[in-house]
Structure formats: structure tokens, C-alpha cells
Amino acid sequence: MKVFITLLALAVASAAAAPKTVHPKDLPRTNKIEGRITNGYPAEEGKAPYTVGLYFHGGWWCGGSIIDNTWVLTASHCTGGDGVTVYFGATWRTNAQFTHYVGSGDFIDHSSEDIALIRIPHVDFYHMVNKVELPSFNDRNNDYNEWWAVACGWGGTYDGSPLPDYMQCADLQIIHNSECAAYYGSVADNIICIRVVDGKGTCGGDSGGPLVTHDGNKLVGVTNFVAAAGCQSGGPAGFQRVTSHLDWIRDHTGIAY
Structure with missing residues (x-):
């Protein structure tokens, strides 16, 4: 599992440290959601048909967006493990319209920024599963x-x-x-x-x-x-x-x- 903590620069050397940031998935487990x-x-069915749940097979959840029949956009600090199960059209997260497993060979991480692509099997669009x-x-x-x-x-x-x-x-x-x-x-x-x-x-x-x-x-x-x-x-x-x-x-x- 990748763990990234983002530290922000000091405003000036003599100033107190600026507040820190953290990737949402890496919040301390005692407070983790x-x-x-x-x-x-609560979202009604079909409210955000482009939203997918991503269960990475290292043991953590992330979200993503369908941007095409064969692509999902997510954050690179999410990608890891040997693959991911993509949950499509789920209002209740684990009760998806359908799922696909994607191996890590279909992850494309940006070389320097916190954004990533996942190549998915072709999915057809309808009111519960669609692109943004x-x-x-x-x-x-x-x-x-x-x-x-x-x-x-x-x-x-x-x-x-x-x-x-x-x-x-x-x-x-x-x-x-x-x-x-x-x-x-x-x-x-x-x-x-x-x-x-x-x-x-x-x-x-x-x-x-x-x-x-x-x-x-x-x-x-x-x-x-x-x-x-x-x-x-x-x-x-x-x-x-x-x-x-x-x-x-x-x-x-x-x-x-």
C-alpha cells in the first residue's frame, strides 16, 4: 500500500509551521472512514453514474470517475497491490450493477502528479453507469x-x-x-x-x-x-x-x- 503524506512549505523561516495535509485514504486508522x-x-439511484468504487487488492478503498467506455480516472496515491476490483453503478457501495477486476498492468500513474488512469474492460453506458x-x-x-x-x-x-x-x-x-x-x-x-x-x-x-x-x-x-x-x-x-x-x-x- 502506498502511503503519502503531503507537507506544505513554511510560509517564512521564522513563522510557525503551516497546517499539514493528508491524503484522505491515509488518515489515521483510529479516525479512518x-x-x-x-x-x-444520500444520493438517489443514478445521481452520479460516473462514480466507481475501487477496491485495491492491497486492502484499501478509493473512488474514481468513468471518463470513457474503457477508462477510469483516479489518484495515483491510490494505485497499488496486484490489481483492483471496480464497482460500477453502486448506490450501496458493495451492491454494484456489476464489477470488473483489473490487474496492476493497466494502471497508468502520472510521473510526478497525484493522478492516475485505469484501463478497464469496455463497459456500455446507461442511466446507472455512464461517463462524466x-x-x-x-x-x-x-x-x-x-x-x-x-x-x-x-x-x-x-x-x-x-x-x-x-x-x-x-x-x-x-x-x-x-x-x-x-x-x-x-x-x-x-x-x-x-x-x-x-x-x-x-x-x-x-x-x-x-x-x-x-x-x-x-x-x-x-x-x-x-x-x-x-x-x-x-x-x-x-x-x-x-x-x-x-x-x-x-x-x-x-x-x-
């Missing part, structure tokens, strides 16, 4: 500041909660990277952050899951980190910015808009 949404709402579209190349400079988006996945509704395996969704507002950096000290350009208000945000277990805009239903983020102090501590949650990786995705999959 095998899911990712806190204070969300990527942003177009014309949107590569859109920072989506103050846009509303939805994140869906499975898991606890608060830090340390029991495991409600029913899919949860939360409506979240994207913020400018300067607001995110004001909390953490620095944030890379390839990160997109959301504001955590009233404890609504992403949490442990299903790293790699989607952040999809309300306007246009475009996949703009892949779950990367939360504040190490806890999912409900008020620190912004961070995602890989999909528009930063459109060339990489196109080069490996041929998908482009």
Missing part, C-alpha cells in the same frame, strides 16, 4: 473560482463515524488558490480547492473520487488531500486540477474535447 463525504446527503465529460481545452485557464460543484462517494458523515455504505454527495464551492494558500502556506497550480463550510467536504477512504461542476457537469477535480487536523476542521480540501492534465489524459487515452 472508508469513504469520503462528510455532512452530505472532461473540461474542454478551451477551459484550461478557467480557475472555476466560486463555482459550485458536487462530490459523491461512500463513507462516514463526520470524522470517525460508522460506515454508512450508501453513497453520499455534497455540494461544495470552489475557491481561488490564493484562499487555499492562505490556510496552508502554499498550493501548487495543479491543485483546485473547495471551501469546507459546516463540515461539508471530502474525507477518508475514497481518495481519487470526482469533483463535478453543477454548470455543465464537467469533471474538474480528483480528490487528493484534506487537512491533517481532520475533515471537519475547516481547512480547504484539495483536488488535482483536471484542466492541468488534459494533455496527459489525451496522450494516454485519446480523450479530448
Whole structure:
């Protein structure tokens, strides 16, 4: 199992250390939630047909997004073990419409950023299993500041909660990277952050899951980190910015808009 802890740079040498971040799946086991949404709402069937559950055969869960009949997008800190079972069309996480096993030879990790592709057997689309579209190349400079988006996945509704395996969704507002950096000290350009208000945000277990805009239903983020102090501590949650990786995705999959 890969374990990554992201440390943010000090704002200045004389300042106190900036708050740390942690990948949601790597939260301490005493607080760990095998899911990712806190204070969300239950999803009706077909709410997010692009969302898949990923059980890696090293013993951990992540989330992912269907972006084509043969591709899933997730986080590279998730990939590991000898393969993964992909759960398609599951409202109740382990009660999928169907599953596929994929060996690790079909994982493609980005060489330096926390994003990955999984080549899957061809799946046909219908109301319970479908793709989410990527942003177009014309949107590569859109920072989506103050846009509303939805994140869906499975898991606890608060830090340390029991495991409600029913899919949860939360409506979240994207913020400018300067607001995110004001909390953490620095944030890379390839990160997109959301504001955590009233404890609504992403949490442990299903790293790699989607952040999809309300306007246009475009996949703009892949779950990367939360504040190490806890999912409900008020620190912004961070995602890989999909528009930063459109060339990489196109080069490996041929998908482009």
C-alpha cells in the first residue's frame, strides 16, 4: 500500500509551521472512514453514474470517475497491490450493477502528479453507469473560482463515524488558490480547492473520487488531500486540477474535447 503524506512549505523561516495535509485514504486508522463525504446527503439511484468504487487488492478503498467506455480516472496515491476490483453503478457501495477486476498492468500513474488512469474492460453506458465529460481545452485557464460543484462517494458523515455504505454527495464551492494558500502556506497550480463550510467536504477512504461542476457537469477535480487536523476542521480540501492534465489524459487515452 502506498502511503503519502503531503507537507506544505513554511510560509517564512521564522513563522510557525503551516497546517499539514493528508491524503484522505491515509488518515489515521483510529479516525479512518472508508469513504469520503462528510455532512452530505444520500444520493438517489443514478445521481452520479460516473462514480466507481475501487477496491485495491492491497486492502484499501478509493473512488474514481468513468471518463470513457474503457477508462477510469483516479489518484495515483491510490494505485497499488496486484490489481483492483471496480464497482460500477453502486448506490450501496458493495451492491454494484456489476464489477470488473483489473490487474496492476493497466494502471497508468502520472510521473510526478497525484493522478492516475485505469484501463478497464469496455463497459456500455446507461442511466446507472455512464461517463462524466472532461473540461474542454478551451477551459484550461478557467480557475472555476466560486463555482459550485458536487462530490459523491461512500463513507462516514463526520470524522470517525460508522460506515454508512450508501453513497453520499455534497455540494461544495470552489475557491481561488490564493484562499487555499492562505490556510496552508502554499498550493501548487495543479491543485483546485473547495471551501469546507459546516463540515461539508471530502474525507477518508475514497481518495481519487470526482469533483463535478453543477454548470455543465464537467469533471474538474480528483480528490487528493484534506487537512491533517481532520475533515471537519475547516481547512480547504484539495483536488488535482483536471484542466492541468488534459494533455496527459489525451496522450494516454485519446480523450479530448
